Amino acid sequence: MAMEYVTLPTGQKMPMVGFGTWQLLGDQCETCVRQALDLGYRLIDTARMYENEVEVGKAIRASGVAREEIFLTTKVFQPDNSYEGTKMSIDRSLLRLDTDYIDLFLIHEPYEEDRDMVRAMEEALEAGKIRALGISNYNKDLYARFVAECGLVPAVNQVECHVFHQQLPLKAAMGETVMQAWSPLTCGQKPVVTDPVLTKIGAKYGKTAAQIALKALVQQGIPVVPKTATFSRMQENLDLFGFTLSPQDLETIRAMDTGKTLFGWY
Numbered sequence: 001m002a003m004e005y006v007t008l009p010t011g012q013k014m015p016m017v018g019f020g021t022w023q024l025l026g027d028q029c030e031t032c033v034r035q036a037l038d039l040g041y042r043l044i045d046t047a048r049m050y051e052n053e054v055e056v057g058k059a060i061r062a063s064g065v066a067r068e069e070i071f072l073t074t075k076v077f078q079p080d081n082s083y084e085g086t087k088m089s090i091d092r093s094l095l096r097l098d099t100d101y102i103d104l105f106l107i108h109e110p111y112e113e114d115r116d117m118v119r120a121m122e123e124a125l126e127a128g129k130i131r132a133l134g135i136s137n138y139n140k141d142l143y144a145r146f147v148a149e150c151g152l153v154p155a156v157n158q159v160e161c162h163v164f165h166q167q168l169p170l171k172a173a174m175g176e177t178v179m180q181a182w183s184p185l186t187c188g189q190k191p192v193v194t195d196p197v198l199t200k201i202g203a204k205y206g207k208t209a210a211q212i213a214l215k216a217l218v219q220q221g222i223p224v225v226p227k228t229a230t231f232s233r234m235q236e237n238l239d240l241f242g243f244t245l246s247p248q249d250l251e252t253i254r255a256m257d258t259g260k261t262l263f264g265w266y
């Protein structure tokens with residue numbers, strides 16, 4: 001099934017649906033990433049903090065899919081929130097992932113030291129170690145501060161985003177920066193996959209509530225990285241492109257937005 005892409009400010013094409021790997025560890029992670037690649041996923045989202053970069057790297061190698069066909073994201077986390085730490089973090093991620101470059105390297109959460117971290121990331125861009133630089137979990141104010149202080153537009157801001165917290169004001173405020181959704185199915189915080197409104201809408205299109213929840217974001221130009229350890233759900237979450245939600249159905253789903261986080265981390 002055909003994938004859709006969003007173009008980043010760098011000119012890179014990033015898949016609208018990727019595979020999230022948080023909480024996938026060891027052999028299970030390797031198996032799931034391999035299955036995802038076999039099914040046609042071409043974006044893998046990992047992080048130093050997830051402690052699974054080695055397994056992600058192994059799965060990519062074993063898949064036989066050409067490296068340049070895969071969009072690989074990883075992230076830097078504390079205590080590496082410094083110039084030296086970020087420099088080291090990039091090199092260590094490259095080693096663990098067993099690759100020559102990272103497509104998208106994100107500052108995992110807002111840090112006061114992000115200007116220093118950006119210096120290390122810009123050097124890595126120059127050296128071809130990373131291809132795009134981005135941030136994660138920056139709200140509107142922190143995003144504006146980042147752009148002003150660092151003097152650059154990040155390619156991506158990856159944030160909590162699902163039907164109950166669609167983050168459209170943040171998306172609108174970020175111009176060229178692409179807003180990518182983490183926990184697009186709420187990570188079990190709210191029963192989105194059995195939601196009666198989404199189930200009813202899904203019945204019209206022959207889709208599940210989970211597919212409608214993901215499609216509503218994708219159709220609004222928000223790329224998603226759902227995670228699942230279940231093969232049938234991997235297929236389901238990728239199968240979002242043969243239909244279009246009607247304006248009325250999209251309006252109904254927009255009305256589900258509470259504007260409130262389900263996590264409260266940031």
Ligand SMILES: NC(=O)c1ccc[n+]([C@@H]2O[C@H](COP(=O)([O-])OP(=O)(O)OC[C@H]3O[C@@H](n4cnc5c(N)ncnc54)[C@H](OP(=O)(O)O)[C@@H]3O)[C@@H](O)[C@H]2O)c1
Binds near residue numbers: 019046108187226229
């Ligand atoms: N940048 C950040 O700070 C940040 C924070 C959180 C997450 N992330 C990224 O975003 C990814 C996705 O977020 P997430 O893992 O928190 O949660 P999620 O993708 O919203 O939800 C994952 C949960 O939903 C279930 N699920 C998945 N597809 C389903 C389907 N079609 N039907 C029913 N249930 C389904 C999974 O169950 P099973 O696995 O049991 O099938 C799992 O329990 C992460 O893996 C990570 O890569 C980034």
